Amino acid sequence: MASERELRVSVDIGGTFTDLVVEEADRLRLYKSPTVPDDPVRGILDVLSVAAAADGQSLTQFVGRVGTFVHATTRGLNAVLTGNAARTAFLTTRGHPDVLLLREGGRRDPFDFTVPFPEPYVPRSLTFEVPGRVLSTGEILEPVDLDAVRALCTRLAALEVEAVAVCLLWSTVNAAHELAVGAVLDAALPGVPYSLSHTLNPSLREYRRASSTAIDASLKPLMATYIGALTTKLRAAGLTGRILMVTSMGGVVDVADAAAAPILTLNSGPSMAPVAGRAYARSDLGADDVIVADAGGTTYDVTLVRRGEIPSTRSAWVGDEGTGHLTGLPSIDVKSVGAGGGSIAWVDPGGLLHIGPQSAGSVPGPACYGRGGRRATVTDAALVLGYLDPDVFSGGALRLDTDAALAAVTADVAGPLGLDPVAAAHAVLDLTTEQMVRAIEEITLQQGIDPAGAVLVGGGGAAGLNAVAVAKRLGCEQLVVPAVGAALAAAGALMSDLTAVYNVTLPTLTTAFDPDRVNAALAGLRRQCQEFVAHVGPGASEPSVTLFAEARYPQQIWELEVPLRVRSFLSSQDVLDFAADFHATHEEILGVTDPGSPVEAVSWGARVTVPLRRDTAVRARLGDSAVPATRRAYVPGRGLVEIPVRALSSVTAGEPIQGPVLIESPFTTVVVADPSVCELAPSGSLVIRPAQERRQPTLTEVA
CATH class of the missing domain: 3.40.50 (Rossmann fold)
Structure with missing residues (x-):
C-alpha cells in the first residue's frame, strides 16, 4: 500500500476540460485545464503543472510523489x-x-x-x-x-x-x-x-x-501509440508510480493490459461517475437507490444505481443504437444526451428551440470563452442569466466575455424566437433541464422505478446550473452535489478497483444439468481470476470473486445475469436454488416469471475485483473563493434581481442555507433559484432539499 506521503491522482479528458483529482491523506483536491484535442497528453501535463504550481513545486517534484496515476480517455471511442x-x-x-x-x-x-x-x-x-x-x-x-x-x-x-x-x-x-x-x-x-x-x-x-x-x-x-506516448512522457516528467487505465466496466487495469485489449477503455470516461456518485450518496445520506448525473461540456450522462449495484450491459453501442457498432462486452449502463455546458442552442426553420447534440467543445468553445466561438451554448445562456462569475470561471483560469455571450444568445435564440435575451437564455436553460429530466425518466420509469424515491447526485462542471431544477422536476426529495462533483468521473477513478471479467460458453438445462462439465468450467474461471490477482501485483489485497451465469428460458433470445450462491454445484438442491434465483431475477426485471419452466444457462462467468483503497467518499479540499455578497441573477417569476452569493468554503457543516442563492466553488456554481434548503455534509457535499411545487387541493379536500 502507498505511504501517506504518496499521492494518488486521476485524470479524465473531457470535451472541454481535462480534470485532475489529487488524493493525499484522505483529502481530494481538484484542478482543471483546457483539453488539447490534437495532443491530449500535453493537456494532461498541463493540468499536472497546474497542480504542481498550486503546491509550489516543479512538475518533476510533484509527479515524483505520485504513487498511482489513473487515466480515463475517450481516445478510442472518438476514433x-x-x-x-x-x-x-x-x-x-x-x-x-x-x-x-x-x-x-x-x-x-x-x-x-x-x-x-x-x-x-x-x-x-x-x-x-x-x-x-x-x-x-x-x-x-x-x-x-x-x-x-x-x-x-x-x-x-x-x-x-x-x-x-x-x-x-x-x-x-x-x-x-x-x-x-x-x-x-x-x-x-x-x-x-x-x-x-x-x-x-x-x-x-x-x-x-x-x-x-x-x-x-x-x-x-x-x-498502443497513445499509451506509449503517455507512459514515456509521464516517466520523463518524473513519474515512477503505477499507471492504470479506466475500463468501461467501472474498474481499472494496468496500462499494459489496456494496450493489449484497448476495447476495454472504449467508454471509460462515463463509467467512473456512477462509482463516485454511489460513494457520496452512501456517505452523505446512507442511500442505495441513486440517480447519478454527470453534466460535462458535451453530454449529460445518467445512471441508475439500485440497491447499491451499478448496472452493466452487454448491449453498449458505439454510435446510434441499431445502426452503430455493438461492443458486445460488459459496460456500465449509461444514458447520454447532448445537454452539456458546451451544447449549442439553435432554432430550426419551424421556430422550435433545440439544445445539442452539437457541441462547441474546448476549441473554439462557447462564445464567452473568447476563442473564436460564435454559437450560443448552455454556458453562454447561464452567463447571461448571471449564474456564472465571469472573473473566476474554472478557478480563475479563464475570464468569460459577457458581451460575447449576450451577442450569441441574441443572434441564435432571442432574435429567431422574438424574445428578449434574458427570456431566451432562460428558455435555453429550461429546455436543457427538460432534456436531462427525459434522460433520467428513460432509465427509471422504463424499469418501473419512481425517480422521486431516489437520491439525485449532480456531478460534472455544468451540473450546478440545472441540478436543483432537475431534482425539483423529478420530485426527488434530496439532491447531493459533491464538492468534487465538477470532476465526478475523475474522483470515481480513484475509488475504483482493479477488475476483470471472464466467461465461458457452456449451454445446459436445469432439467438435464451436467454438474461435472459446469464445475470444471467454474474451476477454470476461478483459476483465471487467481492468475489475474497474481498478475496485478502490488495492491492485490482482499480480492473478491463473484461467479454468475447468463441464463434464459428455453427459446428466449436474451439472457439475464444471475449470481451464483455456490462455487460448485454439489447437489440437486444447488441446481434448484439457481433456477429459483433466475425466476426471481426474471420477474424483477421483466415483470413476469414461469416457475414451471426449466432454465437454460448459456454461459458462465467470473468477476474478480482487487480493491486499491476503501470504497468510501473522501472529503474534498477546494481552494477559497473570493465572491461578492450578491449578484444580479435570474429568478423565475422575478427576473434579474440581486441574490446572495456564498462561497462553498465559507459554509459550515449543518448550516441551513435557503434559496434563492448562488453557492460557488472554484469549478462550479450551484444555482438555487427557489426556496430550496442546502446544508453541508461532513464530506463537503451540498445536500439540498428541493422546494416542491405546492400541490393544488382536490375537490374532496376543499369540501
Missing part, C-alpha cells in the same frame, strides 16, 4: 465514431463473410425508411474467409488450411493492413483453429497486431463476438 481507427482486416470461417454486414438489431424507428443500411465495421473488401470448420460440439469437421492462411497474409501485407481481427465459428468451444491462425500471423506479419475472438469475448452470439474483435483490433495501433 471509432470518426472512422479514424486502423485499416483492419477481418478473418472469418469460410462461407460466413457477412457476419459484420448482417449485424444485429435494426432501425430505432421501424417505419423510418430514410435511415440507410449501415456499413459493416470492416468492409467486405478487407473481409477474408479461412478454410476449416469447428462444430458446436468442439469437434473439428475440417482442419484449418494454414497454407491458405499464409497466402492470405501475403495479400494482407500488399493491402497495407494495419491490424487483423480473427473470429472463427465455435472458437469459444474449441479455440485450436484461432490459435493456429494467430501463430501464422505472428510469423508472417510480425509487428501487425491482431485480436482473437475467443480470448477477447467468448460470447455465444456471433455478431457481438465479431464486432468486439474487429473494434479491438482496429484500436490497437492507435492506442
Whole structure:
C-alpha cells in the first residue's frame, strides 16, 4: 500500500476540460485545464503543472510523489465514431463473410425508411474467409488450411493492413483453429497486431463476438501509440508510480493490459461517475437507490444505481443504437444526451428551440470563452442569466466575455424566437433541464422505478446550473452535489478497483444439468481470476470473486445475469436454488416469471475485483473563493434581481442555507433559484432539499 506521503491522482479528458483529482491523506483536491484535442497528453501535463504550481513545486517534484496515476480517455471511442481507427482486416470461417454486414438489431424507428443500411465495421473488401470448420460440439469437421492462411497474409501485407481481427465459428468451444491462425500471423506479419475472438469475448452470439474483435483490433495501433506516448512522457516528467487505465466496466487495469485489449477503455470516461456518485450518496445520506448525473461540456450522462449495484450491459453501442457498432462486452449502463455546458442552442426553420447534440467543445468553445466561438451554448445562456462569475470561471483560469455571450444568445435564440435575451437564455436553460429530466425518466420509469424515491447526485462542471431544477422536476426529495462533483468521473477513478471479467460458453438445462462439465468450467474461471490477482501485483489485497451465469428460458433470445450462491454445484438442491434465483431475477426485471419452466444457462462467468483503497467518499479540499455578497441573477417569476452569493468554503457543516442563492466553488456554481434548503455534509457535499411545487387541493379536500 502507498505511504501517506504518496499521492494518488486521476485524470479524465473531457470535451472541454481535462480534470485532475489529487488524493493525499484522505483529502481530494481538484484542478482543471483546457483539453488539447490534437495532443491530449500535453493537456494532461498541463493540468499536472497546474497542480504542481498550486503546491509550489516543479512538475518533476510533484509527479515524483505520485504513487498511482489513473487515466480515463475517450481516445478510442472518438476514433471509432470518426472512422479514424486502423485499416483492419477481418478473418472469418469460410462461407460466413457477412457476419459484420448482417449485424444485429435494426432501425430505432421501424417505419423510418430514410435511415440507410449501415456499413459493416470492416468492409467486405478487407473481409477474408479461412478454410476449416469447428462444430458446436468442439469437434473439428475440417482442419484449418494454414497454407491458405499464409497466402492470405501475403495479400494482407500488399493491402497495407494495419491490424487483423480473427473470429472463427465455435472458437469459444474449441479455440485450436484461432490459435493456429494467430501463430501464422505472428510469423508472417510480425509487428501487425491482431485480436482473437475467443480470448477477447467468448460470447455465444456471433455478431457481438465479431464486432468486439474487429473494434479491438482496429484500436490497437492507435492506442498502443497513445499509451506509449503517455507512459514515456509521464516517466520523463518524473513519474515512477503505477499507471492504470479506466475500463468501461467501472474498474481499472494496468496500462499494459489496456494496450493489449484497448476495447476495454472504449467508454471509460462515463463509467467512473456512477462509482463516485454511489460513494457520496452512501456517505452523505446512507442511500442505495441513486440517480447519478454527470453534466460535462458535451453530454449529460445518467445512471441508475439500485440497491447499491451499478448496472452493466452487454448491449453498449458505439454510435446510434441499431445502426452503430455493438461492443458486445460488459459496460456500465449509461444514458447520454447532448445537454452539456458546451451544447449549442439553435432554432430550426419551424421556430422550435433545440439544445445539442452539437457541441462547441474546448476549441473554439462557447462564445464567452473568447476563442473564436460564435454559437450560443448552455454556458453562454447561464452567463447571461448571471449564474456564472465571469472573473473566476474554472478557478480563475479563464475570464468569460459577457458581451460575447449576450451577442450569441441574441443572434441564435432571442432574435429567431422574438424574445428578449434574458427570456431566451432562460428558455435555453429550461429546455436543457427538460432534456436531462427525459434522460433520467428513460432509465427509471422504463424499469418501473419512481425517480422521486431516489437520491439525485449532480456531478460534472455544468451540473450546478440545472441540478436543483432537475431534482425539483423529478420530485426527488434530496439532491447531493459533491464538492468534487465538477470532476465526478475523475474522483470515481480513484475509488475504483482493479477488475476483470471472464466467461465461458457452456449451454445446459436445469432439467438435464451436467454438474461435472459446469464445475470444471467454474474451476477454470476461478483459476483465471487467481492468475489475474497474481498478475496485478502490488495492491492485490482482499480480492473478491463473484461467479454468475447468463441464463434464459428455453427459446428466449436474451439472457439475464444471475449470481451464483455456490462455487460448485454439489447437489440437486444447488441446481434448484439457481433456477429459483433466475425466476426471481426474471420477474424483477421483466415483470413476469414461469416457475414451471426449466432454465437454460448459456454461459458462465467470473468477476474478480482487487480493491486499491476503501470504497468510501473522501472529503474534498477546494481552494477559497473570493465572491461578492450578491449578484444580479435570474429568478423565475422575478427576473434579474440581486441574490446572495456564498462561497462553498465559507459554509459550515449543518448550516441551513435557503434559496434563492448562488453557492460557488472554484469549478462550479450551484444555482438555487427557489426556496430550496442546502446544508453541508461532513464530506463537503451540498445536500439540498428541493422546494416542491405546492400541490393544488382536490375537490374532496376543499369540501
